Amino acid sequence: xxxxxxxxxxxxxxxxxxxxxxxxxxxxxxxxxxxxxxxxxxxxxxxxxxxxxxxxxxxxxxxxxxxxxxxxxxxxxxxxxxxxxxxxxxxxxxxxxxxxxxxxxxxxxxxxxxxxxxxxxxxxxxxxxxxxxxxxxxxxxxxxxxxxxxxxxxxxxxxxxxxxxxxxxxxxxxxxxxxxxxxxxxxxxxxxxxxxxxxxxxxxxxxxxxxxxxxxxxxxxxxxxxxxxxxxxxxxxxxxxxxxxxxxxxxxxxxxxxxxxxxxxxxxxxxxxxxxxxxxxxxxxxxxxxxxxxxxxxxxxxxxxxxxxxxxxxxxxxxxxxxxxxxxxxxxxxxxxxxxxxxxxxxxxxxxxxxxxxxxxxxxxxxxxxxxxxxxxxxxxxxxxxxxxxxxxxxxxxxxxxxxxxxxxxxxxxxxxxxxxxxxxxxxxxxxxxxxxxxxxxxxxxxxxxxxxxxxxxxxxxxxxxxxxxxxxxxxxxxxxxxxxxxxxxxxxxxxxxxxxxxxxxxxxxxxxxxxxxxxxxxxxxxxxxxxxxxxxxxxxxxxxxxxxxxxxxxxxxxxxxxxxxxxxxxxxxxxxxxxxxxxxxxxxxxxxxxxxxxxxxxxxxxxxxxxxxxxxxx
Amino acid sequence: xxxxxxxxxxxxxxxxxxxxxxxxxxxxxxxxxxxxxxxxxxxxxxxxxxxxxxxxxxxxxxxxxxxxxxxxxxxxxxxxxxxxxxxxxxxxxxxxxxxxxxxxxxxxxxxxxxxxxxxxxxxxxxxxxxxxxxxxxxxxxxxxxxxxxxxxxxxxxxxxxxxxxxxxxxxxxxxxxxxxxxxxxxxxxxxxxxxxxxxxxxxxxxxxxxxxxxxxxxxxxxxxxxxxxxxxxxxxxxxxxxxxxxxxxxxxxxxxxxxxxxxxxxxxxxxxxxxxxxxxxxxxxxxxxxxxxxxxxxxxxxxxxxxxxxxxxxxxxxxxxxxxxxxxxxxxxxxxxxxxx
Numbered sequence: 001x002x003x004x005x006x007x008x009x010x011x012x013x014x015x016x017x018x019x020x021x022x023x024x025x026x027x028x029x030x031x032x033x034x035x036x037x038x039x040x041x042x043x044x045x046x047x048x049x050x051x052x053x054x055x056x057x058x059x060x061x062x063x064x065x066x067x068x069x070x071x072x073x074x075x076x077x078x079x080x081x082x083x084x085x086x087x088x089x090x091x092x093x094x095x096x097x098x099x100x101x102x103x104x105x106x107x108x109x110x111x112x113x114x115x116x117x118x119x120x121x122x123x124x125x126x127x128x129x130x131x132x133x134x135x136x137x138x139x140x141x142x143x144x145x146x147x148x149x150x151x152x153x154x155x156x157x158x159x160x161x162x163x164x165x166x167x168x169x170x171x172x173x174x175x176x177x178x179x180x181x182x183x184x185x186x187x188x189x190x191x192x193x194x195x196x197x198x199x200x201x202x203x204x205x206x207x208x209x210x211x212x213x214x215x216x217x218x219x220x221x222x223x224x225x226x227x228x229x230x231x232x233x234x235x236x237x238x239x240x241x242x243x244x245x246x247x248x249x250x251x252x253x254x255x256x257x258x259x260x261x262x263x264x265x266x267x268x269x270x271x272x273x274x275x276x277x278x279x280x281x282x283x284x285x286x287x288x289x290x291x292x293x294x295x296x297x298x299x300x301x302x303x304x305x306x307x308x309x310x311x312x313x314x315x316x317x318x319x320x321x322x323x324x325x326x327x328x329x330x331x332x333x334x335x336x337x338x339x340x341x342x343x344x345x346x347x348x349x350x351x352x353x354x355x356x357x358x359x360x361x362x363x364x365x366x367x368x369x370x371x372x373x374x375x376x377x378x379x380x381x382x383x384x385x386x387x388x389x390x391x392x393x394x395x396x397x398x399x400x401x402x403x404x405x406x407x408x409x410x411x412x413x414x415x416x417x418x419x420x421x422x423x424x425x426x427x428x429x430x431x432x433x434x435x436x437x438x439x440x441x442x443x444x445x446x447x448x449x450x451x452x453x454x455x456x457x458x459x460x461x462x463x464x465x466x467x468x469x470x471x472x473x474x475x476x477x478x479x480x481x482x483x484x485x486x487x488x489x490x491x492x493x494x495x496x497x498x499x500x501x502x503x504x505x506x507x508x509x510x511x512x513x514x515x516x517x518x519x520x521x522x523x524x525x526x527x528x529x530x531x532x533x534x535x536x537x538x539x540x541x542x543x544x545x546x547x548x549x550x551x552x553x554x555x556x557x558x559x560x561x562x563x564x565x566x567x568x569x570x571x572x573x574x575x576x577x578x579x580x581x582x583x584x585x586x587x588x589x590x591x592x593x594x595x596x597x598x599x600x601x602x603x604x605x606x607x608x609x610x611x612x613x614x615x616x617x618x619x
Numbered sequence: 620x621x622x623x624x625x626x627x628x629x630x631x632x633x634x635x636x637x638x639x640x641x642x643x644x645x646x647x648x649x650x651x652x653x654x655x656x657x658x659x660x661x662x663x664x665x666x667x668x669x670x671x672x673x674x675x676x677x678x679x680x681x682x683x684x685x686x687x688x689x690x691x692x693x694x695x696x697x698x699x700x701x702x703x704x705x706x707x708x709x710x711x712x713x714x715x716x717x718x719x720x721x722x723x724x725x726x727x728x729x730x731x732x733x734x735x736x737x738x739x740x741x742x743x744x745x746x747x748x749x750x751x752x753x754x755x756x757x758x759x760x761x762x763x764x765x766x767x768x769x770x771x772x773x774x775x776x777x778x779x780x781x782x783x784x785x786x787x788x789x790x791x792x793x794x795x796x797x798x799x800x801x802x803x804x805x806x807x808x809x810x811x812x813x814x815x816x817x818x819x820x821x822x823x824x825x826x827x828x829x830x831x832x833x834x835x836x837x838x839x840x841x842x843x844x845x846x847x848x849x850x851x852x853x854x855x856x857x858x859x860x861x862x863x864x865x866x867x868x869x870x871x872x873x874x875x876x877x878x879x880x881x882x883x884x885x886x887x888x889x890x891x892x893x894x895x896x897x898x899x900x901x902x903x904x905x906x907x908x909x910x911x912x913x914x915x916x917x918x919x920x921x922x923x924x925x926x927x928x929x930x931x932x933x934x935x936x937x938x939x940x941x942x943x944x945x946x947x948x949x950x951x952x953x954x955x956x957x958x959x960x
Contacts, residue, residue: 044956189954238960242953252949259946266706286937288944291706291930296731300698303691307671307702310689311710315702333692423950460687460703460710463666468635468682470690471674480637481682 013184015230018077020085021179023172024102025094025115026063027056027070030172035072036418037190038179043243043420044189046233047076050529051418052084052602057273057356064118064126069101078232082533084417086604090182092175094118094149096127103139112142113178115171117150145224149174156214157207166204170211177215184230187212237422244421246385246414247274250318250344251281253392255288258314260393261400261434265290266308267316268301270323273356274412275346278318298326302343306330309339310469312436312459314396318344321363322353328371331405335375335495337469338446338455340399340406342392347411349600358600359412361525362576367407368554368583374492376499378402379554381409383528386421388414391551397432398502403454409553411575413526413602440464445479453498502555509548509557517544518616520567522560522592524550524580527573527603534608543616553580561588569615571595573608628659635685646797646823647676650744651683653800654713657807658686661711669712671700673720676751676825677744680715694725697732700739701926708927711811714741718759719749722778726758729818733787735926736815742807743820744797745780748829766828781903781918784818785896791817792899792918797824798837802848802915809917815925836913849902849916854886857912865905865912872901874910891920 021038023031032053039051052073061068075085090111093099095118106112119134133139134146153171160167173190180187191209198204219225258265267290269279283292291308295301302317309315319327324345334341347363349355367379378398382391388410395406437443437456445467446455458465467479475482476490511520513535523531528549535547548563550556564570564584570592572581578594585592595611597603633655641647658668668686672678674693681688687710691699696714704712721729721743732739748766749755755768759780763772784792791813795803803821810817822833835845847857847865855865856877864886866875875881890898899919906913938944 040954044954046956046958236958238958240951240955240957242951242955255944255949256946264706266702268702285944285949286934287941288946288949289934289938291934293702293705293930295698296727299695300701300728300731303695303698304702304705306691307689307699307704308706309702310699311703311707313706329692330695337689423955426947460669460707461666463664466666466686466688468637468684468688468690470681470688471692472690 011225012227013230014227015232017079017231018075018081019090019183019229019231020073020075020088021090021092022071022073022088022102022105023092023175024069024071024098025172026098027058027060027068028063029070029094030169031070031072031094034172034176035074037176037193039074039418040193040243041180041185041189042074042076042183042231043241045185046236047078047231048081048234048236048420049074049076049418050081050084051075052413053416054601055357062126064095064097064123066097066101066127069098071098071102076231078234080234081419082529083602083605086606090179092179094172094175096123096129096133099133100127100129106142108141110142111145111182112139113145113147113175115149115175116146117148147178147218147224152214152218153211156210160203160207160210162203162207166207170207173208173212174215174218177212178219180212181216181219182225182228184228187216236420240423241420242423243418244385244389245277245416245418246382246388246410247277247346247416248281249385249388249421250392250408250410251278251285253389254282254314254316254342254396255285255290256389256429257393257396258288258290260429260431261314261396263312263314263400263434265316266305266313267292267318268295268303268305268308269293269318270295270298270301272298272320272323274348274415275318275320275323275344277415278344278346298323299330302327302330302341303333305341306334306339309334309341310460312457314400315340316342316344318346320346320348320356321350321366324363324366324370331377332371332373332375333471334405335371335377336471338403338495340403340457342395342399342406342408344408344410346415347409349598355600357412359526359602360575360598360600361409361411361527362579362598363409364524364553364576364579365582367409374496376496376554378404378406378499378502378552379409380406380551381525381553382414383525383549383551385414385417385419387551389421393430397430398505400432400434400457401454401505402452402498402502403457404499404502409525411526417526436462437465438462443467444477445469446474447477448494448498451501453494453501500555503558506552506555506557508559509550509563511546511548511563513539513546514544515546516566517546518567518619519543519545519569519571519612520564521545521547521571521573521612522550522564522580522584523547523573524553527575530603530605530608531573533605534612537605538609538612543612545612550580556587564588564590568619569593571611571615573597573603573611575602628665630655630659632665633658633685635683637682639683640679641676642827644826645676646746646825647680647744649797649800650742650803650821650823651680653803653807654684654742657804657811660808661811663711667709667711669703669710670715671696671703671712672715673717673725674751675717675720675749677715677717677823678720694720694723695728696720697725697728697739697741701732701735701737704737704739705927705930708738708931712739714739716741716743718743718745718747718757718780722758722780722783730783730787733784733789733816733818736790736923737926738815740810740813740817741819743780743818744823745820746823746825746829747777747832748825750825750828754828779903779907780820782900785899785903785919788896789818789919790815790923791920793817794820794822794915794918796822796833796837796915799915806917809920813920815923845912847905847912847914849889849891849914849918851889851891851917854883854888856883856886870901872905872911891917893919894921
């Protein structure tokens, strides 16, 4: 391009310890890609980070409307990051609907980049706006940059000979280029990604690169931005890192578990949001011998996994709440026949279809008690996206050691949220080689290991071990069908004792923060981030508080009652109406109180801090 | 080889010490006996057999077979068996089910098992009634059937199990009868050698809740008039004096009297390998039509790729192409960065 050559302007570069930016636009605007690219770039640069993708359940709601708005928030810092951020420093709004839905979270005086070309009368009407916010001074409290993103992108790609629809689709990369400039980030990673992503379509490679570079140059060339920002790398522990989402981490965790147990991995699954990515990931790992079975329904998914477990596979099924409901009877069967099975419930808003793409923690009681009769199972919950890897290994280890189905409760926020993950080396992974029963001498299918109460795993094909199992009550030791009253009670108690015995593998609860004091926060799952951030901030203000984060929800750590007793008050923040709260009150007779948010969104740090302050002020 | 020295298996090797809890006179006894007679003849070591069932009277079957056995939950046996067979293709997996288990609560799994053509042998005991729950109508009960749950007669149209299996493009579909022991055994043996899903409807009498449901087919006097045996390559002839046949007229079947210029050459010759399911479909609906006999035998037996072979060969191909998975590499795939001490 023939432009006047001018020396680069001297602009102020401000060093910050953290920034939160949010890309938002129509579902068709590519906001998830834009956000993930920015995330990868800051991750590789060495910032700590957390992300919050937020997208509608509809694939393409009518363009420009409020229900069609999709967003991606990333919080990156030179210090520890525990949450995606309560409010945003910079908002990139691709249309009026996106602006309307997201403006409330922009900090006073925050940066607002809006696509001027999308604020015509029709656009405003689609967003149910009566006046143009870019002109009516309603945005005076922010640093507004109205940029002709569409026109500038078209101009940059004018000579490519690309159709106009494809040209307009590149405008998100124009915006991304602007953000790279604004935060002093290299475009190299995204340039490489574009090469790879569009390798079969060279014209699109060129178009996306040009658009991004044009956005970058636009900032360089115009006077619009007087300040750029620098967020230095975080001081992370030495090692190799990668960016990881919870679902990817779960998938890799199960591949690792397959290797560490020596068992082939079998996944039975039926597509359901937000769990499907685990199926997608594992279906690509065929070179690890993974069998993925996309079943005809949720019930077939879990029962096929039970069939594979019977045959000696490390068997897994993945789903979300509605699918859990359908799998209920089959999980009871796995309890009754005592076969190892891992069930991943990636929780979402409910009841019924609910909020498919939004997060919630309201399946806890379903996981613990949602089966007919006495059918206890161990329940684990990862606390961060990276922890999903370790929880997959741990669930597989417990399932095979105790011959029991194990439920993992992840959620939509962990599933899609990402964080830098310290990649473990293979020698750091637990090994748990599994041995099948092979000795026919005096073989009894329900004779138990005295320590774990596990029955032997006797797989078909083993000579001399022919036996029958089933959902009918079984006689202790022999496994023969038996309806005797005392045998039934004995078997019910044995199955419960076996799950209770898992406690020998559950580490004691060790509170973070004060070991005793005014307040203990007990939490589980994805609330880890905001609780940790709130605890840190409040302790800096002098509060005497501790935090226990439960990875094992059944059985609970054996010292949990003692730990609870060391504090005056107990607070249980949950994204449900108080399910763990109810359990703790029942089990430990403690007057714990809840903080409950059921909005399809994770807690903000400030919401937890406010509750802590309120409780401490009551004393 | 060690296997050469093993004594051949006998029927008693497949019997268990468990007390059989079917009602005296139940047709299930005859089916159990047939299966226990056929298994030793298949040349498969006993430990390789797995019998998987759902829920219902028929589904108690595995407890009485001295093989590996799994009595699962209502309707789900095909799905459990699919998970086992695809992960353990070395096993001989037989599914035992009934008209309620397979066609009502388990209908979805039945059709998807058949569509995938996974190597399972399915014995569907059809007694046209719910026995274990004590006498409600089933999806194969005739319209108007009076039962405990339909005191004024059922308003549901029944399924034709053979037509349903053919509609799901099953590669092997057959029908036999509990009391026709030689025929049943022959069908079981043929099914055992089929590559892919084999669906066998076994007409079975529930002498407590639906006694005589198949009498018109099984009574000695009526049998030959009401049944036509399907035999590959042979014309469809029936009748006490073997004097009636089935002829194809356009897209319709018709019953013809042999003689008066009509001979065997005019009759439909059974072709179980006919690749088009339409042919078998015509046969499937024959028994429902007034004046037509009910066919027994193999309706369809065609070859198609098996699900477990496709799944496992895909894995092998990818492993051959990309090498066996390397966990260390997987964990470090994509963009990584190193933080130095």
